[in-house]
Amino acid sequence: MIEGQISQMAHLGAGIAIGFGAIGAGLGIGFATKGLMDAVSRQPEVAGKAFGFFLLGAALSEACALYAFVIAFQLLGK
Amino acid sequence: MSEAGHWIYTLSTSGHNYTFNLDTIFTMWFAMAVVIIFALLATRKLSLVPGKMQAVSESILKFFWGTLDTMMPNKNRQHVPLVASLFLFILTANLMGQLPLRIIHMKTGELASPTNDLNVTGALAIIVLIYYVAAGLKAKGAKFFLHEFSFTGIVMALVELLEMVTRPLSLAIRLFANVFAGEILISIALGLYAYFLPLPIMLFELLVAFIQATVFMMLTIAYISSASSEEH
Numbered sequence: 001m002i003e004g005q006i007s008q009m010a011h012l013g014a015g016i017a018i019g020f021g022a023i024g025a026g027l028g029i030g031f032a033t034k035g036l037m038d039a040v041s042r043q044p045e046v047a048g049k050a051f052g053f054f055l056l057g058a059a060l061s062e063a064c065a066l067y068a069f070v071i072a073f074q075l076l077g078k
Numbered sequence: 079m080s081e082a083g084h085w086i087y088t089l090s091t092s093g094h095n096y097t098f099n100l101d102t103i104f105t106m107w108f109a110m111a112v113v114i115i116f117a118l119l120a121t122r123k124l125s126l127v128p129g130k131m132q133a134v135s136e137s138i139l140k141f142f143w144g145t146l147d148t149m150m151p152n153k154n155r156q157h158v159p160l161v162a163s164l165f166l167f168i169l170t171a172n173l174m175g176q177l178p179l180r181i182i183h184m185k186t187g188e189l190a191s192p193t194n195d196l197n198v199t200g201a202l203a204i205i206v207l208i209y210y211v212a213a214g215l216k217a218k219g220a221k222f223f224l225h226e227f228s229f230t231g232i233v234m235a236l237v238e239l240l241e242m243v244t245r246p247l248s249l250a251i252r253l254f255a256n257v258f259a260g261e262i263l264i265s266i267a268l269g270l271y272a273y274f275l276p277l278p279i280m281l282f283e284l285l286v287a288f289i290q291a292t293v294f295m296m297l298t299i300a301y302i303s304s305a306s307s308e309e310h
Contacts, residue, residue, distance in 0.1 A: 035121075056296065059289045061247075066255035073262075 010078035017075065021068020028061030084195065085187040099195055103186065109171040114162070139164075149296070150303040157302055160209055165167040165295040168193065172257060172287030176280055191257055194268065199254040203246035206298050211242070214305035222305065249297060256290045 006015040041045045084099040121236045146154040161186055173189030182189055192198050203227035214222040223238075225231035260283045267275040 055289055056227075056293060059286075059293050063252040063255065064258050066262050067251055070251065070255045073258075 007078060010075045014072040014075040017068050018065075018072040021065045021072075025062050025065030028064065029058050032057045032061060083187040085184050087193060099187075099197065100124055101187045101189055101190050102198060105174060105179070105189055106171070106198060108172055109167060109192055110189075112170050113166050116166075123305070138166075145295070146299060149299045153306075156239040157213075157299070160205075161295055161298060164206070164298060165291050167201070168253065168294055169287060169291040171198075172290060173284065175257060175261060175287070176283060193253055193257045194261055196250065196254045199250040200246070202253070202294070206249060207242060207246045207302065210298075210305045211216040212300045213302050217306040220286055249294065253290055253294055257285055 030075055032054055035057075039050045085101040087100050089096045089098065116135075120131045122131075123129065124132060131193045139158070139162070142158055142165070143155070146157065146161065148159070171191050173191075175194065179189035222236060225234050253308045260279075264276045264283070266280055267279050288296075
């Protein structure tokens with residue numbers, strides 16, 4: 001391919017990478033929130049403790065989107 | 079403002095080129111100095127009735143003891159030095175990113191948190207790898223690598239060898255990507271609507287700094303615990 005086309009395709013690939021990465025992280029944080037809501041509605045007294053675990057899990061699943069972000073950023077530099 | 083670039087210095091000696099990210103080195107020493115000075119001030123005049131500094135540092139130490147107690151069943155106090163210094167260093171380093179150090183102008187790059195460099199987070203992750211392998215070897219000897227001689231035992235040993243690569247990799251990239259993405263997000267918001275839109279994102283980054291330091295510490299404790307516990 002020509003030089004310009006490679007750069008265009010790399011930009012397209014960056015968009016695709018961050019898009020698919022965001023799907024997984026969004027699903028993960030959604031499930032984590034659902035679990036938090038279930039736990040708090042069943043036992044409102046554990047709300048504080050459950051929120052701490054929720055933040056941990058949300059950070060762990062958000063990291064998956066950030067892996068995709070790093071890949072996308074590498075592609076943008078191409 | 080360049081987007082989280084680095085001030086790279088190249089040293090050529092005897093045919094080899096060594097590159098140094100000078101801004102990262104400077105900010106890392108700054109974070110280390112903050113932690114060391116805090117530790118020296120906290121332990122200067124120890125007494126049975128704690129002063130202000132001593133009370134703060136004792137409550138910080140109690141936080142680490144509580145976390146270790148909930149995540150590791152026995153013999154957990156010996157891991158406090160590594161875990162506490164990792165947490166305090168990463169927290170200081172992440173919070174440094176919100177200081178107005180960027181107004182100091184440099185040729186390329188900018189002064190921000192040192193954890194926006196993959197080299198720093200990679201070094202921290204390799205320290206964790208060496209520590210938990212050493213803890214496993216100390217607790218179980220050669221049985222840490224070799225389980226019973228059967229099909230599942232061999233597969234488990236191979237999977238654990240693979241984990242020795244993937245665990246530090248995910249630790250390093252998680253911390254690096256969170257801090258780096260935060261800085262990119264702030265600079266994009268600064269371009270959209272200067273001075274007002276970045277403020278809530280910077281507040282969110284303070285929360286992210288705490289959460290990522292906690293996540294790094296928790297995963298370190300979990301790895302050490304799974305390496306040195308008896309059953310598998």
